[in-house]
Amino acid sequence: MALKNRLKEFRARYELNQSQLAKLIGVSRQTISLIERGDYSPSVVLALKMAQVFKTNVEEIFILEDEEDEKSKEE
Amino acid sequence: MKKARKNKKFIIYLVMCIILGFVAGILRVKKESFNINTHKIIEIYLPFGFLAISLIITILQMLYTFDVKSKIKNINLDDIPDKFDSDLGNFMMLGSLGIIISLMWFTIMMNKMFDNNKLRWISYGFLIISIIFQNISQRLFNRTYPNKKINIFEDNASEKYFNKLDEGERWIVYNSAYSTFLKMQIVYGILLGVTLLISFVTSIPIIVPLIIGFIWIIETSIYFLEAKKYE
Numbered sequence: 001m002a003l004k005n006r007l008k009e010f011r012a013r014y015e016l017n018q019s020q021l022a023k024l025i026g027v028s029r030q031t032i033s034l035i036e037r038g039d040y041s042p043s044v045v046l047a048l049k050m051a052q053v054f055k056t057n058v059e060e061i062f063i064l065e066d067e068e069d070e071k072s073k074e075e
Numbered sequence: 076m077k078k079a080r081k082n083k084k085f086i087i088y089l090v091m092c093i094i095l096g097f098v099a100g101i102l103r104v105k106k107e108s109f110n111i112n113t114h115k116i117i118e119i120y121l122p123f124g125f126l127a128i129s130l131i132i133t134i135l136q137m138l139y140t141f142d143v144k145s146k147i148k149n150i151n152l153d154d155i156p157d158k159f160d161s162d163l164g165n166f167m168m169l170g171s172l173g174i175i176i177s178l179m180w181f182t183i184m185m186n187k188m189f190d191n192n193k194l195r196w197i198s199y200g201f202l203i204i205s206i207i208f209q210n211i212s213q214r215l216f217n218r219t220y221p222n223k224k225i226n227i228f229e230d231n232a233s234e235k236y237f238n239k240l241d242e243g244e245r246w247i248v249y250n251s252a253y254s255t256f257l258k259m260q261i262v263y264g265i266l267l268g269v270t271l272l273i274s275f276v277t278s279i280p281i282i283v284p285l286i287i288g289f290i291w292i293i294e295t296s297i298y299f300l301e302a303k304k305y306e
Contacts, residue, residue: 028243031242
């Protein structure tokens with residue numbers, strides 16, 4: 001199951017660039033970039049911190065994509 | 076389709092190995108061996124080769140020093156541009172390479188077979204220059220990233236630096252390290268293979284395959300022992 005995220009969308013909504021979001025959460029800009037690209041799945045702590053910053057739930061930012069959804073998309 | 080591609084690759088590798096084995100066999104059977112003038116390579120080309128490489132690295136380090144120092148005054152440390160980050164990374168990598176190459180050259184020049192004192196002192200000079208540039212690159216890194224300061228001269232410097240990294244940066248370190256380990260397995264195999272082929276053609280010091288083999292064994296053993304700690 002792939003982990004998709006709407007981080008870029010939330011950043012745009014709150015007018016935050018990667019560096020500003022990174023500073024708010026206490027990580028490097030590189031980490032935010034890795035998460036946005038889908039290369040790295042954040043820890044629970046980091047995901048919760050992001051949800052706090054965007055005043056939403058973790059499930060709104062990160063979505064687990066089912067294998068079936070992936071296959072149907074490929075078709 | 077995937078199976079056909081796998082089989083095709085396997086056949087290509089098989090054919091390449093057959094050709095290499097055929098060539099190696101013919102060369103082994105030939106009574107005369109090729110004589111490579113190792114004396115000229117070691118006495119003349121090797122020291123001057125190191126001199127050329129050290130000069131190139133020093134010039135690049137000087138250019139990076141001017142470039143990074145001029146840019147660091149104008150950048151916003153809260154939003155470091157990717158290009159600057161990349162240049163700083165390249166500068167630090169050059170620093171490490173410079174020290175390794177200078178140390179190799181100095182060690183070779185201290186060998187009793189060389190009696191050229193001038194080159195010996197020059198190699199020592201380049202070693203000092205490399206350490207100075209490494210120090211400069213470290214200071215610039217610490218200025219750019221004050222919350223991740225490194226001091227390579229203190230005890231457990233690598234461990235202290237690693238503990239300052241966040242989870243994403245540590246993920247990069249883990250992946251880079253594992254990728255390096257995998258690629259080095261291939262490199263050692265190729266090196267031993269090339270050494271074997273050269274041995275068919277001319278005499279090669281026994282210490283060469285011994286050293287390659289020992290380093291390969293040490294690296295593989297360390298990896299498995301480290302992995303065992305987490306079982």
